[in-house]
Amino acid sequence: xxxxxxxxxxxxxxxxxxxxxxxxxxxxxxxxxxxxxxxxxxxxxxxxxxxxxxxxxxxxxxxxxxxxxxxxxxxxxxxxxxxxxxxxxxxxxxxxxxxxxxxxxxxxxxxxxxxxxxxxxxxxxxxxxxxxxxxxxxxxxxxxxxxxxxxxxxxxxxxxxxxxxxxxxxxxxxxxxxxxxxxxxxxxxxxxxxxxxxxxxxxxxxxxxxxxxxxxxxxxxxxxxxxxxxxxxxxxxxxxxxxxxxxxxxxxxxxxxxxxxxxxxxxxxxxxxxxxxxxxxxxxxxxxxxxxxxxxxxxxxxxxxxxxxxxxxxxxxxxxxxxxxxxxxxxxxxxxxxxxxxxxxxxxxxxxxxxxxxxxxxxxxxxxxxxxxxxxxxxxxxxxxxxxxxxxxxxxxxxxxxxxxxxxxxxxxxxxxxxxxxxxxxxxxxxxxxxxxxxxxxxxxxxxxxxxxxxxxxxxxxxxxxxxxxxxxxxxxxxxxxxxxxxxxxxxxxxxxxxxxx
Amino acid sequence: xxxxxxxxxxxxxxxxxxxxxxxxxxxxxxxxxxxxxxxxxxxxxxxxxxxxxxxxxxxxxxxxxxxxxxxxxxxxxxxxxxxxxxxxxxxxxxxxxxxxxxxxxxxxxxxxxxxxxxxxxxxxxxxxxxxxxxxxxxxxxxxxxxxxxxxxxxxxxxxxxxxxxxxxxxxxxxxxxxxxxxxxxxxxxxxxxxxxxxxxxxxxxxxxxxxxxxxxxxxxxxxxxxxxxxxxxxxxxxxxxxxxxxxxxxxxxxxxxxxxxxxxxxxxxxxxxxxxxxxxxxxxxxxxxxxxxx
Numbered sequence: 001x002x003x004x005x006x007x008x009x010x011x012x013x014x015x016x017x018x019x020x021x022x023x024x025x026x027x028x029x030x031x032x033x034x035x036x037x038x039x040x041x042x043x044x045x046x047x048x049x050x051x052x053x054x055x056x057x058x059x060x061x062x063x064x065x066x067x068x069x070x071x072x073x074x075x076x077x078x079x080x081x082x083x084x085x086x087x088x089x090x091x092x093x094x095x096x097x098x099x100x101x102x103x104x105x106x107x108x109x110x111x112x113x114x115x116x117x118x119x120x121x122x123x124x125x126x127x128x129x130x131x132x133x134x135x136x137x138x139x140x141x142x143x144x145x146x147x148x149x150x151x152x153x154x155x156x157x158x159x160x161x162x163x164x165x166x167x168x169x170x171x172x173x174x175x176x177x178x179x180x181x182x183x184x185x186x187x188x189x190x191x192x193x194x195x196x197x198x199x200x201x202x203x204x205x206x207x208x209x210x211x212x213x214x215x216x217x218x219x220x221x222x223x224x225x226x227x228x229x230x231x232x233x234x235x236x237x238x239x240x241x242x243x244x245x246x247x248x249x250x251x252x253x254x255x256x257x258x259x260x261x262x263x264x265x266x267x268x269x270x271x272x273x274x275x276x277x278x279x280x281x282x283x284x285x286x287x288x289x290x291x292x293x294x295x296x297x298x299x300x301x302x303x304x305x306x307x308x309x310x311x312x313x314x315x316x317x318x319x320x321x322x323x324x325x326x327x328x329x330x331x332x333x334x335x336x337x338x339x340x341x342x343x344x345x346x347x348x349x350x351x352x353x354x355x356x357x358x359x360x361x362x363x364x365x366x367x368x369x370x371x372x373x374x375x376x377x378x379x380x381x382x383x384x385x386x387x388x389x390x391x392x393x394x395x396x397x398x399x400x401x402x403x404x405x406x407x408x409x410x411x412x413x414x415x416x417x418x419x420x421x422x423x424x425x426x427x428x429x430x431x432x433x434x435x436x437x438x439x440x441x442x443x444x445x446x447x448x449x450x451x452x453x454x455x456x457x458x459x460x461x462x463x464x465x466x467x468x469x470x471x472x473x474x475x476x477x478x479x480x481x482x483x484x485x486x487x488x489x490x491x492x493x494x495x496x497x498x499x500x501x502x
Numbered sequence: 503x504x505x506x507x508x509x510x511x512x513x514x515x516x517x518x519x520x521x522x523x524x525x526x527x528x529x530x531x532x533x534x535x536x537x538x539x540x541x542x543x544x545x546x547x548x549x550x551x552x553x554x555x556x557x558x559x560x561x562x563x564x565x566x567x568x569x570x571x572x573x574x575x576x577x578x579x580x581x582x583x584x585x586x587x588x589x590x591x592x593x594x595x596x597x598x599x600x601x602x603x604x605x606x607x608x609x610x611x612x613x614x615x616x617x618x619x620x621x622x623x624x625x626x627x628x629x630x631x632x633x634x635x636x637x638x639x640x641x642x643x644x645x646x647x648x649x650x651x652x653x654x655x656x657x658x659x660x661x662x663x664x665x666x667x668x669x670x671x672x673x674x675x676x677x678x679x680x681x682x683x684x685x686x687x688x689x690x691x692x693x694x695x696x697x698x699x700x701x702x703x704x705x706x707x708x709x710x711x712x713x714x715x716x717x718x719x720x721x722x723x724x725x726x727x728x729x730x731x732x733x734x735x736x737x738x739x740x741x742x743x744x745x746x747x748x749x750x751x752x753x754x755x756x757x758x759x760x761x762x763x764x765x766x767x768x769x770x771x772x773x774x775x776x777x778x779x780x781x782x783x784x785x786x787x788x789x790x791x792x793x794x795x796x
Contacts, residue, residue, distance in 0.1 A: 056738075057738055058734065058735070058738060059723055061568075061570075061571070064723060086721040087721070087723075088721075089717070089733065089734045089737035089738055090737055090738045091737035091738075092717075092737075097717065097718060100626065100627060100630045100718070103627060104627070104630055104631050104634065104635065106634075286760070290760075
C-alpha cells in the first residue's frame with residue numbers, strides 16, 4: 001500500500017514534468033509549421049534553410065512585427081530561408097552568452113569586431129567563409145574591398161563586412177556645440193587655445209555645463225603634443241602613419257604620452273573634464289546627450305546622428321566638427337560598420353552569406369531593412385529625404401549604413417550632407433589595416449597589462465592623477481607585467497606581415 | 503540606574519536605525535521622484551527629493567508605447583514566481599524530509615550529494631549545454647524556474663526545521679499506520695509551517711528578482727520577465743556609455759530617458775515593496791525559530 005502510493009506520486013510528478021516539457025515544444029512546432037505553409041514555394045532551386053541572426057540591443061515592437069511579416073516574406077522569396085532574429089542585451093556582445101552559444105555549437109550568425117574575431121578563430125568557432133564569398137556579389141559591389149581584408153586571418157575570410165560610410169579620422173575632431181559657440185560670439189575653433197577660450201567663455205556664462213564629455217582626447221589633441229600622425233592599434237600600441245616603415249610605437253613609453261598626459265591633467269584641474277568623470281564615466285555621455293556638455297569627440301556622422309537626442313533636451317542645439325590643427329591626412333581603418341560571422345556549427349554557411357548580401361543588395365531592400373515600409377513607417381519627399389512615421393528601430397541602421405543607400409531626414413542641411421560625403425576625401429587607409437595580432441604567445445602578459453592599464457595608465461591618460469607622481473610606479477608595473485615581451489612580439493608579427501604586404 | 507542606561511541605549515539604537523533606514527530609503531525616494539518628474543527638468547537640474555515639475559508623462563509614455571510588453575512581462579514574472587515557488591518548495595521540502603527522516607539508510611549519501619554542489623559546481627558552460635541541448639529548457643516557461651528548484655542552502659534550513667520536530671510524533675503516527683506520504687503531508691508540512699513560509703519567501707524573492715535564467719535561456723520576447731526587461735535596458739545603456747561601444751563603430755542608439763529608467767525601476771520594485779512589510783515578520787520569526795530549536 002505504502003509502496004504503491006510512493007510509486008503513484010513519482011509517476012504523477014514525472015507526468016507533470018513531461019507534459020510541461022512537451023507542451024512547450026508543441027507550441028513552437030505548431031507556429032513554425034503554420035508560417036511555413038504561408039509562404040513556401042516562391043523560390044525554387046534552393047532547399048529551404050533556417051537561419052538565426054543574433055542582434056544586440058532592444059527589439060522594438062515594429063521590428064518584431066516586421067520580422068514575422070515583410071522581412072520574413074522577402075527573405076523567404078529571395079533566398080528561400082526562414083530567418084529568426086534573436087535579440088540579446090549589449091552586455092552579451094563579444095562574450096557572455098555569445099561565447100556560450102559559440103562553444104556549445106549553436107547554428108547562428110551575428111556581428112563581431114576584429115579583436116573578438118581573432119580570439120574566436122583561435123578557438124575554431126567561426127566558420128571559414130572564403131568559399132562562399134561569391135554568394136554575396138551585390139554586397140561586394142557596395143562594400144569597400146579593404147573592409148574585406150580587415151576581416152581576413154591567414155588569407156581566410158572569417159567575417160563579412162557590412163556598411164560603407166565615411167569614417168576616417170574617428171574621434172580626431174572636436175564635436176562642438178555650435179549654438180554655444182555662436183552664443184559667446186565665436187564662429188569656429190581651429191586650435192587648442194581657441195577651444196579653451198571657448199570653454200572659458202561658455203563656462204562663465206553657463207557654469208552648470210561640463211566641458212569635455214569623455215575621458216580620452218589623445219586623438220583630437222594630437223596636433224598639440226606630437227608631430228607624428230598617430231593611429232592606435234590598441235591601448236598600448238600606436239603607428240605613425242606619416243612614416244613609411246614598420247615601426248610600432250609603445251605609446252605609454254613614448255614622450256608623446258607624457259605630453260598628452262600633462263595636457264589632460266591641465267584639463268582635469270581646470271574642470272574641463274568634470275571631477276565625477278573619474279568615478280562615474282557613464283554619466284559623461286548621459287550629460288552630453290542631455291545637452292549638458294560643451295564638446296565631445298567627433299566623427300563624420302556625429303553632427304547629425306547625435307543631434308536628435310540633444311535637441312530633445314535643448315531644442316536649439318547645433319553640432320559641428322572642428323580639427324585642432326591641419327596638414328595631417330585623415331586615417332581610416334576601412335569604411336565598414338561591422339562584420340557578420342557565422343558559427344562553425346552552422347549547417348548552411350552559404351545561405352547566411354546570401355542573407356548578408358540582401359542587407360546591402362539594393363536601395364529597395366536597404367529601405368525595407370533600415371526604415372521599414374514606405375507609407376507605413378516612413379515617407380520620402382521629392383528629394384529623397386526621409387521622414388519617419390514610426391521611430392522604432394528595425395535592423396539597426398548604424399550597422400547597415402552605406403553611403404550608396406543611406407537617406408537623410410529633412411532637418412539635415414544640404415551642406416552637412418555634402419561635407420559628410422566628402423569627409424573621406426584625401427584620407428589614407430591605416431598602414432596597419434588588415435593586420436590582426438595573434439595574441440596566443442603573450443596571452444598572460446596581455447591580461448596583466450590590461451589590469452595595469454585600468455589601474456594606472458588610464459587615470460594618468462585622463463589626467464585624474466599626476467604624471468610625474470604616478471608614472472614611475474606605473475612603468476614599473478608595466479615592465480613587471482611583461483610590456484617588453486608584448487611589444488617585441490607585436491613588432492615581430494607586424495614586421496612579418498608588413499614585409500608581405502610590400 | 504540600569505533602566506536609564508538601557509533607555510539611553512535604546513534611544514541611541516533607535517536614532518541609529520532611523521538614520522540608517524533613511525540612508526537606505528534615499529535612493530528609492532529619488533527614483534520615485536525622478537519617475538514623476540519631467541524629463542527636461544531632470545536633464546537640466548538633476549534629481550531631487552520632490553518631483554521636479556510633477557507629471558505622470560513618463561508612466562503614460564511607458565504604458566503607451568510598451569504597455570503590452572510590460573503587462574506581459576509582469577504576468578510572466580508573476581506566473582514564474584508562483585509556479586516556481588510552489589514547485590521549489592515542494593521539491594525542497596520533500597528532499598529535506600528524506601534527508602531528515604530517521605532510519606533511512608541513504609540519507610547521508612543524499613545529503614552529501616546536495617552538499618557537494620555547494621562546494622563544486624560544473625560551471626556555466628556545461629550548465630548551459632545541459633539546459634539547452636539535453637533538457638531543452640530554452641524558450642519555455644518552465645525553463646524560467648526549473649533550474650532553481652532546489653536551493654541546497656534552503657534545503658538544509660528546512661532539514662533543520664524538520665529535525666526540530668520531536669521524533670516521537672512521527673513514531674506514533676507510524677504506529678497508527680501512517681506512511682511517509684501521510685506523515686509528510688499531514689504532519690511535517692503543518693508542523694514545519696514557519697520554516698515553509700521562510701523558504702517560500704526566499705524562493706519567491708529569488709524568482710521575482712531573477713534575470714539570469716531569461717538571459718541565458720530565453721530569446722522569445724513573450725517570455726521576458728519584468729526584471730529581464732529592466733536588465734536589458736540597463737545593460738544596453740551601460741554598454742553604450744562604456745568605451746566598448748567604439749569598437750562597434752558609430753553605434754549611436756538613443757538611450758532611454760532618465761525618467762523612463764526610474765519609472766521602470768519603480769515598476770519592478772513595487773510589488774515587493776508592497777508585500778514585504780506584511781511578510782517580513784515571517785522572515786524574522788522563521789529565522790529565530792530555527793536558531794533556537796535547531
